[in-house]
Amino acid sequence: MEKFRLMAPGPCMIPDRVYQAMTRHIIHHRSAEFRSLVKEVVEGLKYVFQTKNEMLIFTSSGTGGMESSVANLFSAGDKVLVVRAGTFGERWTQICKSYGLAVKTIDVEWGRAVNPKLVEQRLKEDKEGKIKGVFTTHTETSTGTETDMEEIGNILADYGALLICDSVSGLGTCNLQTDAWQIDVVISGSQKGLMTPPGLCFVSLSEAAWSAHKKAKSPRFYFDYSNYRKFMESSSTPFTPAISLLYGLREALSMIREEGLSNIFSRHERLARATRAAVTAMNLSLFSINHASNVTIVNGPDGVDVEEMRERMLRRFGIYIAGGQGDLMGKVFRIGHMGYCDAIDILSTISALDIVLTDMGHIFNQAQGVKAAQDILGEE
Amino acid sequence: MEKFRLMAPGPCMIPDRVYQAMTRHIIHHRSAEFRSLVKEVVEGLKYVFQTKNEMLIFTSSGTGGMESSVANLFSAGDKVLVVRAGTFGERWTQICKSYGLAVKTIDVEWGRAVNPKLVEQRLKEDKEGKIKGVFTTHTETSTGTETDMEEIGNILADYGALLICDSVSGLGTCNLQTDAWQIDVVISGSQKGLMTPPGLCFVSLSEAAWSAHKKAKSPRFYFDYSNYRKFMESSSTPFTPAISLLYGLREALSMIREEGLSNIFSRHERLARATRAAVTAMNLSLFSINHASNVTIVNGPDGVDVEEMRERMLRRFGIYIAGGQGDLMGKVFRIGHMGYCDAIDILSTISALDIVLTDMGHIFNQAQGVKAAQDILGEE
Numbered sequence: 001m002e003k004f005r006l007m008a009p010g011p012c013m014i015p016d017r018v019y020q021a022m023t024r025h026i027i028h029h030r031s032a033e034f035r036s037l038v039k040e041v042v043e044g045l046k047y048v049f050q051t052k053n054e055m056l057i058f059t060s061s062g063t064g065g066m067e068s069s070v071a072n073l074f075s076a077g078d079k080v081l082v083v084r085a086g087t088f089g090e091r092w093t094q095i096c097k098s099y100g101l102a103v104k105t106i107d108v109e110w111g112r113a114v115n116p117k118l119v120e121q122r123l124k125e126d127k128e129g130k131i132k133g134v135f136t137t138h139t140e141t142s143t144g145t146e147t148d149m150e151e152i153g154n155i156l157a158d159y160g161a162l163l164i165c166d167s168v169s170g171l172g173t174c175n176l177q178t179d180a181w182q183i184d185v186v187i188s189g190s191q192k193g194l195m196t197p198p199g200l201c202f203v204s205l206s207e208a209a210w211s212a213h214k215k216a217k218s219p220r221f222y223f224d225y226s227n228y229r230k231f232m233e234s235s236s237t238p239f240t241p242a243i244s245l246l247y248g249l250r251e252a253l254s255m256i257r258e259e260g261l262s263n264i265f266s267r268h269e270r271l272a273r274a275t276r277a278a279v280t281a282m283n284l285s286l287f288s289i290n291h292a293s294n295v296t297i298v299n300g301p302d303g304v305d306v307e308e309m310r311e312r313m314l315r316r317f318g319i320y321i322a323g324g325q326g327d328l329m330g331k332v333f334r335i336g337h338m339g340y341c342d343a344i345d346i347l348s349t350i351s352a353l354d355i356v357l358t359d360m361g362h363i364f365n366q367a368q369g370v371k372a373a374q375d376i377l378g379e380e
Numbered sequence: 381m382e383k384f385r386l387m388a389p390g391p392c393m394i395p396d397r398v399y400q401a402m403t404r405h406i407i408h409h410r411s412a413e414f415r416s417l418v419k420e421v422v423e424g425l426k427y428v429f430q431t432k433n434e435m436l437i438f439t440s441s442g443t444g445g446m447e448s449s450v451a452n453l454f455s456a457g458d459k460v461l462v463v464r465a466g467t468f469g470e471r472w473t474q475i476c477k478s479y480g481l482a483v484k485t486i487d488v489e490w491g492r493a494v495n496p497k498l499v500e501q502r503l504k505e506d507k508e509g510k511i512k513g514v515f516t517t518h519t520e521t522s523t524g525t526e527t528d529m530e531e532i533g534n535i536l537a538d539y540g541a542l543l544i545c546d547s548v549s550g551l552g553t554c555n556l557q558t559d560a561w562q563i564d565v566v567i568s569g570s571q572k573g574l575m576t577p578p579g580l581c582f583v584s585l586s587e588a589a590w591s592a593h594k595k596a597k598s599p600r601f602y603f604d605y606s607n608y609r610k611f612m613e614s615s616s617t618p619f620t621p622a623i624s625l626l627y628g629l630r631e632a633l634s635m636i637r638e639e640g641l642s643n644i645f646s647r648h649e650r651l652a653r654a655t656r657a658a659v660t661a662m663n664l665s666l667f668s669i670n671h672a673s674n675v676t677i678v679n680g681p682d683g684v685d686v687e688e689m690r691e692r693m694l695r696r697f698g699i700y701i702a703g704g705q706g707d708l709m710g711k712v713f714r715i716g717h718m719g720y721c722d723a724i725d726i727l728s729t730i731s732a733l734d735i736v737l738t739d740m741g742h743i744f745n746q747a748q749g750v751k752a753a754q755d756i757l758g759e760e
Contacts, residue, residue, distance in 0.1 A: 197622065
């Protein structure tokens with residue numbers, strides 16, 4: 001019998017309501033009904049992004065959205081600063097280099113969030129104000145850390161550089177106040193906090209970002225913001241989008257409004273606290289110092305083959321937890337608790353992990369992990 | 381009561397089997413199950429593309445795939461030739477210009493397919509062999525024409541230029557033999573002949589295309605072929621793809637194999653013949669000279685407001701037919717019969733059109749259109 005739980009930091013589990021919404025018949029993307037669908041989705045997205053900024057919807061992975069910001073806001077030779085604290089910070093660096101930008105990085109030890117003062121220091125050192133953009137990662141799923149975007153937003157407000165934030169995994173799981181924190185560009189995807197299958201990505205753009213766009217000369221077509229803006233002004237898209245996923249997203253956005261953003265953030269925070277308490281009680285250590293509340297990264301215990309453990313979790317219990325990315329492959333495992341995830345998902349994952357780790361010879365007090373999670377998740 | 385028929389040249393109607401397949405739970409894109417899904421899909425796509433060439437799968441609209449070929453195979457300043465015979469030929473021109481290519485066009489009167497000898501002439505005139513690529517459109521849905529790709533493939537075989545073919549709407553509706561006709565690059569999308577919702581696109585690449593890729597210097601990241609190839613070699617994708625759409629596509633590809641490509645092509649050909657006979661019998665004229673068999677473009681009759689007619693078709697009968705694109709807006713209407721479309725869809729569309737056009741004062745012999753279609757579609 002197959003019963004599957006996807007406990008990865010994206011893609012994530014999807015509510016039945018969303019799957020059902022996706023089976024609605026395809027409509028034409030130049031019809032009035034389609035425009036009303038896009039309008040509803042954009043309103044819902046603005047609620048989650050906490051913004052009044054313009055919103056663009058692309059059919060692509062989150063990485064497409066990241067590239068779009070580089071291609072549309074900068075030109076070859078422009079100086080930019082990338083905060084690199086994991087795989088997704090590294091991805092920013094690669095994209096910027098692909099477009100010939102002059103990339104400076106702040107390299108942060110994996111597992112830690114950048115100290116915002118380091119960003120300020122770099123901007124101060126740049127006396128001629130040549131740094132045109134600062135690229136950040138809201139929650140870095142490769143290391144399980146959350147960046148203090150509020151503080152970075154405060155700092156950037158005094159400088160001319162655009163603040164660009166990859167919140168593909170963060171949005172709708174950890175608080176991100178696009179407007180209040182003055183984040184010029186926020187990029188997210190459908191498959192994490194937004195509880196929809198992968199395939200859509202979203203970009204919000206401040207007025208300053210639109211001004212920068214006017215001067216940017218990198219080649220682009222599919223992701224071109226000017227062309228997109230023209231269509232999105234009438235709630236449309238220039239090219240045929242993933243209509244089924246938009247149906248699903250509309251439903252997921254309704255669910256998000258029903259629960260309310262602050263409830264969603266505290267649910268994630270509680271699931272994360274319970275997971276950390278549980279693994280700690282199981283004689284395991286946490287990889288991250290500045291914990292994000294949408295994923296918990298655990299160091300593989302001595303003598304246990306992490307990949308074999310993940311395989312056993314899947315084969316015996318139908319639970320998929322993620323492995324390490326990049327250099328962390330085989331060294332850590334990652335329990336995602338983002339989006340459509342509740343207390344029972346955590347309790348069952350911890351229970352299964354308890355059995356598998358015991359079988360594999362890891363020494364700890366059995367059932368103490370489950371108890372630690374229960375103590376937190378059992379609170380009314 | 382709402383009962384909807386999407387008779388547009390893409391996106392198109394979707395079989396229930398495909399919708400149902402899309403509701404399967406999301407799996408992780410780094411899992412063995414995902415790799416086996418991609419493997420099956422790639423095999424199915426190669427059957428439809430009639431190719432042994434490597435196949436890449438992107439999460440994007442078809443336009444993303446078109447851009448990928450420009451960004452990955454050429455560099456700024458490269459000389460290329462675009463066959464421009466409608467909206468999608470114009471799109472090739474725009475994309476090539478966005479990337480700074482030196483674009484020459486063959487401008488063909490809308491409604492006609494290019495004479496392949498014109499392509500040969502242009503290549504002959506290019507004595508230094510500077511034309512590095514020829515961009516074509518297999519079936520141009522804005523004008524309802526089909527290009528003779530076989531003949532163009534034969535001609536190109538004697539020259540050094542890459543042959544690139546947008547078959548977003550053509551693939552799986554009109555015969556296209558990628559390998560036999562020596563087409564270096566074929567681009568298609570999920571939402572037309574492949575009977576899957578929009579959001580995926582596919583690119584097949586010959587060895588010559590891979591060689592050109594090695595020298596191409598345009599910036600790119602999300603659509604970068606080298607990176608993609610690395611992942612697709614192990615039946616994976618570099619970024620989180622639209623997994624639900626891949627499930628749907630796998631099911632649609634099974635259906636395509638069950639029916640068989642040659643049956644599919646003759647079904648489209650018969651639906652097209654019936655539609656042309658019907659509208660002609662209704663005192664309407666066809667826009668195209670070189671008919672594609674996946675869409676029929678009809679000139680709006682004198683005294684009838686085409687957009688009002690389309691609106692009535694939708695409101696009274698739930699049938700969506702498309703309007704004209706670009707300069708043809710308001711002048712023609714387009715009946716799509718591609719992908720999941722059968723005889724009954726054509727008979728009902730013609731019946732409804734008969735009623736609406738009569739109401740709007742168009743003069744013709746009522747029921748003769750239906751009869752003409754029946755004569756063709758009633759054949760055993």
